Amino acid sequence: MTDSTTRRRLRSGTVVLGGVGLLAATLSACDSDPDKRCVDRDSYTSGKGYKVxxxxxxxxxxxxxxxxxxxxxxxxxxxxxxxxFSKSSGGGSGVSRGGFGGKGGSGG
Structure with missing residues (x-):
């Protein structure tokens, strides 16, 4: 291998590792349930819903x-x-999360 080939491979590896680190930081900063909102349970109005x-x-x-x-x-x-208000029945918009070590499965 030539010296320039080695340098190119090292640079591309740095870019990949840097990108993975950035992705991990972004994901950990995000909320685990993006489809949830905090609402006032006493604020329900028919046709309008709950106040966020x-x-x-x-x-x-x-x-x-x-x-x-x-x-x-x-x-x-x-x-x-x-x-x-139930995480498992979010009006059809809930997100099912299995992930690593999660209790995933396929239905059928």
Missing amino acids: VDDKYCKDGSTSGHTGWYYGGSKSGSRMKSGS
Whole structure:
């Protein structure tokens, strides 16, 4: 192998490893449930849905029992509808996550 071939291979390996690191950092920074919103459970209006509130009100340890995570559904302005408070039945828009070591399977 020539010296220039070796340098080219090293550079391409650096690019690949750098890209993998960037991807890992991006994925870990993202929320694990992109289809969930924190809503005020007492704000339901027929035809409009629940009012979306700041995520801090749904975090663990919150003192308010009037908020909750709302999965799936559709957002219109500051309201969510057609979803569910249950992660497994998010109005048809829920995401099933298996991943490494997950309990995945194929239905049929």
